[in-house]
Amino acid sequence: MSAVRGYALLLRWQLLRYRKQVVLFATIQVALGVGVIFGFSFLVPHVTPQVALYFATGAPTLTLILMGLTALPQDTAQARTSGRFDYIAALPVPRLAPMLADVTLWLLIQVPGTVLTLLIAWLRFGIALHIGVLVVPAVVLVATTSAAVGYAIAVALPPAATAQVASFVSIVLLLFSPINFPLERLPMWLQDIHRGLPVTYMADIMRGGLTGHYGVNAMLAFTIVVAWCAAGLAVSARAANRRG
């Protein structure tokens, strides 16, 4: 059994499992993106072109990160409770294949929502999007990094605690992370913290991929996100290989 075949079969299994809910999930993704665009407009009465740009590009970034840090860990926690997690772990597949299959599933679920969110942002704010090829690795990196961290949380914590932690992380991301607004708006100490965290750079590579303009050096942003992704996968692999 090749690693790729194991991953593909687990992905097929997940797609079959969720086939009846895919439309619902995709609708929620659309609603989330639309909510960010219109909801934040209430908070900020005078939407300048820069604010509009952040809202439009921040919405898909946020949904990708939330997918990894909330949906996936909650699904993993549920799998641990039901016994599904141990069952899959007892199958002859690479240790990270279940997580990567889950990431792919949630990415596929997000595609229509992301596209529609961008379309609505374009209609709402009239911003010019220049979608480049680098948006593909940006999406994959953001989703995988978030999922790796989320998976590690779900494996390390008791299942009942995972949902609480995931909710807390979501609120912190929503309110205190420079995804829908520039980093400079935050207090200096929080800016310093974010310079060491991947969220700012995730938002940058997504924004760059969608508009062609990077807030910081693209190479630097990609390098930092790749480093975080590798670290997250290493932690997840360690968690997946751990035997109590």
Place this chain on the structure above:
Amino acid sequence: MAPANAATLAISNLTKSYGTVRANDGISLDVAAGEVFGLLGPNGAGKTTLVKQILGLLKPDTGTITIGGVDAVADPAAARLLCSYQPQASAPVDGVSAREAVEIVGAIRGGSRRAVRERAQVLLQSLDLSDIADRTIPMSGGMARLTGFCMAAVVPGRVVVLDEPTNDVDPLRRRALWQQIRRLADDGAAVLLVTHNVLEAERCVDRLAIVAGGAVLAAGPPGLLKAQLGAPLRLECTLDAEAVIPPLPSGVTQAARTGRRLLCSVQHSDVSKAVAWAQAAQANGMLTEFSLTAASLEDVYAKWVDSQPSAA
């Protein structure tokens, strides 16, 4: 007993602790190809901990596990390839049909598409699941468990671990399930069967181990273990709810009491005394019914497990 060098699954002196609780305490056993080996024991005996170590999901504190000559402790990935598994909890069949679940696991376990499809059809048909095999509605507990068995058996490993395969299954399908379990062994697998269903397991297992308190208390073929009981017959009584058991006659010894059910061991020479005692107790309203039968594996189980201070 199978010679050690013929064992497909060989476990030696296995210990595993959770904090101060020793879940497995020096367990040794072996299962040969073609053999159904029963693992009997009360809840909390350490059976599931043992199974998780075989599957590479837990690491033993000490001891060895070899599967087909491969060190399963050092190489858990090989263990997963060599073992197929039906969990105690229902297999994950939510959202998929029985056929889809069986065929996907068959493919994951390396079966060719055609072989998996044919084998899945045979298994589903033999367990009378054909009518529901393609439905994606939620399955009943029994259906999910039968599907879980098919998932373990579609491309069986050299070792097949079945954890409580008959729970929730109706009597007719249970009979078919026992036949399929036997067939797995006949086809060359080493089957490790974890069960509480002592009476039915007796008809299927070649050898068994009784586990309690994390240790193997007794092991061997059912006939040998029954012979070691020292009493070839058993008197089974259903007590009146309020009854105090009258003193047992000589040659009749209490083996176990669970609620209103009383099991006693009886020697051939003491049959008449045992029956007279039971008839008198029934006449006095202390027993509602009784039966005298040949000793079974359940008597062996009761003898060993009841001798444990911590047994339920």
